[in-house]
Amino acid sequence: EEDFEIIDKKQLPDAAELRNEEKAKPEEARWSAPILSLAKKASENLALSYGSALKSASLVGLVSKPGSSDSPAKTSTRCHTMEERANLMNMIKLSIKILIQSALSLGRTLDSDFPPLQQFFVVLEHCLKHGLKVKKTFIGQNKSFFGPLELVEKLCPEASDIATSVKNLPELKTAVGRGRAWLYLALMQKKLADYLKVLLDHKHLLSEFYEPDALMMEEEGAVIVGLLVGLNVIDANLCLKGEDLDSQVGVIDFSLYLKETQDSDGKQDGGITAVLDQKHYVEELNRHLSCTVADLQNKIDCLEKTNSKLQEELAAATDRIGSLQEEQQQLKQQNELIRERSEKSVEVTKEDTKVELDTYKQSRQGLDEMYSDVWKQLKEEKKIRLELEKELELQIGMKTEMEIAMKLLEKDTHEKQDTLVALRQQLEEVKAINLQMFHKSQNAECSLQQKTEAISSFEGKTSEMMSSMKQMEERLQQAEKARQAAEERCNKMKQELAGRLDSCRQQMSQLDSKCSSLEKELKSEKEQRQTLQKELHQEKDATTLLKTELQQMEGLKKELRKLQDENQQLKKVHEEQEQALEEMGLHLSQSKLKMEDIKEVNKALKGHTWLKDDEATHCKQCKKEFSISRRKHHCRNCGDIFCNTCSSNELALPSYPKPVRVCDNCHTLLLQRCSSNSS
Numbered sequence: 074e075e076d077f078e079i080i081d082k083k084q085l086p087d088a089a090e091l092r093n094e095e096k097a098k099p100e101e102a103r104w105s106a107p108i109l110s111l112a113k114k115a116s117e118n119l120a121l122s123y124g125s126a127l128k129s130a131s132l133v134g135l136v137s138k139p140g141s142s143d144s145p146a147k148t149s150t151r152c153h154t155m156e157e158r159a160n161l162m163n164m165i166k167l168s169i170k171i172l173i174q175s176a177l178s179l180g181r182t183l184d185s186d187f188p189p190l191q192q193f194f195v196v197l198e199h200c201l202k203h204g205l206k207v208k209k210t211f212i213g214q215n216k217s218f219f220g221p222l223e224l225v226e227k228l229c230p231e232a233s234d235i236a237t238s239v240k241n242l243p244e245l246k247t248a249v250g251r252g253r254a255w256l257y258l259a260l261m262q263k264k265l266a267d268y269l270k271v272l273l274d275h276k277h278l279l280s281e282f283y284e285p286d287a288l289m290m291e292e293e294g295a296v297i298v299g300l301l302v303g304l305n306v307i308d309a310n311l312c313l314k315g316e317d318l319d320s321q322v323g324v325i326d327f328s329l330y331l332k333e334t335q336d337s338d339g340k341q342d343g344g345i346t347a348v349l350d351q352k353h354y355v356e357e358l359n360r361h362l363s364c365t366v367a368d369l370q371n372k373i374d375c376l377e378k379t380n381s382k383l384q385e386e387l388a389a390a391t392d393r394i395g396s397l398q399e400e401q402q403q404l405k406q407q408n409e410l411i412r413e414r415s416e417k418s419v420e421v422t423k424e425d426t427k428v429e430l431d432t433y434k435q436s437r438q439g440l441d442e443m444y445s446d447v448w449k450q451l452k453e454e455k456k457i458r459l460e461l462e463k464e465l466e467l468q469i470g471m472k473t474e475m476e477i478a479m480k481l482l483e484k485d486t487h488e489k490q491d492t493l494v495a496l497r498q499q500l501e502e503v504k505a506i507n508l509q510m511f512h513k514s515q516n517a518e519c520s521l522q523q524k525t526e527a528i529s530s531f532e533g534k535t536s537e538m539m540s541s542m543k544q545m546e547e548r549l550q551q552a553e554k555a556r557q558a559a560e561e562r563c564n565k566m567k568q569e570l571a572g573r574l575d576s577c578r579q580q581m582s583q584l585d586s587k588c589s590s591l592e593k594e595l596k597s598e599k600e601q602r603q604t605l606q607k608e609l610h611q612e613k614d615a616t617t618l619l620k621t622e623l624q625q626m627e628g629l630k631k632e633l634r635k636l637q638d639e640n641q642q643l644k645k646v647h648e649e650q651e652q653a654l655e656e657m658g659l660h661l662s663q664s665k666l667k668m669e670d671i672k673e674v675n676k677a678l679k680g681h682t683w684l685k686d687d688e689a690t691h692c693k694q695c696k697k698e699f700s701i702s703r704r705k706h707h708c709r710n711c712g713d714i715f716c717n718t719c720s721s722n723e724l725a726l727p728s729y730p731k732p733v734r735v736c737d738n739c740h741t742l743l744l745q746r747c748s749s750n751s752s
């Protein structure tokens with residue numbers, strides 16, 4: 074049986090009284106008259122369309138068919154269910170009518186604390202509970218209207234968001250609470266009538282949950298859906314709290330639908346019945362108030378416990394803040410010490426690097442000068458070497474000519490031994506001179522070879538000397554060939570020498586003159602060779618000096634490498650110190666962010682209160698006055714009231730499952746906090 078009382082229809086307000094009340098309203102509420110008239114026309118048309126069906130159903134249920142074998146108990150239960158359905162239909166019509174009128178007269182979005190809205194949900198819950206089947210489980214019997222509402226998710230994909238949000242609410246523990254949350258969300262979406270219509274279109278699925286004579290299985294369910302269409306005019310913003318939805322008592326408050334008795338002089342009987350009804354109603358109210366008082370006491374105890382816990386957490390938080398401040402001071406001192414040390418080390422390293430750079434520049438300048446000098450000396454030596462090669466070629470040519478001449482003279486003297494004794498002596502002297510010249514030329518060749526070896530050690534071009542030696546050998550071969558030709562000529566000349574003795578004597582005199590000239594030339598060549606030997610000694614000394622300078626350069630390079638390694642090590646130490654400083658700065662910034670978060674949490678715990686609608690007449694941010702076009706909106710973070718332009722942002726908060734309305738200031742603060750936490 075249901076938990077509400079059936080009242081007399083005389084106590085309900087008539088249509089004429091409602092019209093008189095509407096005329097008596099001020100002019101500010103007349104703008105809602107067209108919307109109210111549309112809702113009334115929709116409800117009247119639906120009532121007329123389903124009136125005939127209700128009458129036929131009532132006649133079929135009350136009048137027994139001929140030949141039927143129904144017992145009187147069944148007919149009485151059938152009449153009882155018909156009365157229940159009629160009473161529920163009347164109550165749902167009244168609740169929807171008063172809800173629409175009060176919402177349009179109020180002219181703003183409805184909260185969950187609005188009494189007509191609460192009573193509408195209670196009546197709708199009774200309608201959905203009517204004729205529910207009892208399901209047996211392992212725990213016990215279960216009878217809730219959330220089962221048929223879950224079918225909407227399968228039949229209508231648009232309702233999947235409501236089902237998921239209801240399931241994700243952690244505070245809801247009972248099926249009744251989930252069903253109430255589902256109804257709240259469907260009303261806020263303005264699709265409650267559409268979802269229930271989808272259910273009624275699939276009655277073969279509803280038969281698993283409802284009895285055949287239940288309200289939702291009969292034609293009254295379609296009438297209720299038609300009445301619920303008028304609720305799309307209302308804007309509702311409801312708060313879903315699991316404890317309230319689970320522990321809410323579903324009792325109908327008839328004080329909203331009762332009116333004061335008028336014309337007590339003419340209708341005393343009606344007044345007595347009204348007084349008795351009011352007495353029963355007051356008793357029920359007292360009973361429900363006692364239940365609510367007990368619930369409120371339990372809630373007060375829970376709040377006191379939570380308050381004590383919050384105070385303990387605040388004390389712990391203050392202690393933590395103190396310890397964090399001490400740690401922050403210690404970290405600041407350590408950071409200052411590290412900075413001083415790093416600055417000193419950086420200054421020392423800068424000075425050392427400056428000194429090293431100066432020394433390196435000076436040594437580099439000296440080395441550049443040495444290199445330029447050595448390069449000039451090498452160029453001069455190349456020029457000298459070319460001159461010596463030219464002189465060698467000239468001497469070799471002279472030597473070959475002298476050998477040819479000596480051979481010719483020897484042949485002539487052997488043939489003329491008897492007649493040319495004096496010539497033999499002269500020839501022997503010439504031979505001795507030639508031998509001396511040959512030895513001298515050999516010595517000159519050895520010295521020249523030494524010079525070429527020394528020059529090749531500087532230049533590394535011994536291959537050129539080898540090519541010159543090959544040329545010399547070719548010239549010697551050519552000279553031998555010429556010698557053979559000369560011997561043949563000598564044999565021919567022997568025959569002719571007899572007639573040419575006079576000419577030979579003349580030639581001998583010429584040869585004497587030539588020998589004297591050759592001796593002079595040999596003396597000059599000796600002097601030139603001595604000068605060349607001196608120059609070679611000087612070049613050797615210069616090469617030794619260059620070698621020592623090269624060794625010094627290698628030592629300087631090693632010292633430079635050592636200095637570079639030390640510089641790299643100092644750079645690594647400097648980078649490690651900079652990394653340590655950066656890590657210390659990050660820790661400090663994180664501790665500061667934690668301090669700011671704790672301060673903001675303390676401010677939120679101390680200062681944020683939910684501002685009532687009556688207390689605010691102007692927007693807190695833009696200071697504009699609220700009106701019919703400029704509506705009031707609560708910020709879900711700070712609790713203050715703003716206009717639509719100043720609170721058009723939405724963010725996800727810990728206390729709400731989906732993104733909710735937030736003012737501009739709270740939006741910027743929360744975004745900064747999220748960005749700092751992510752960094």
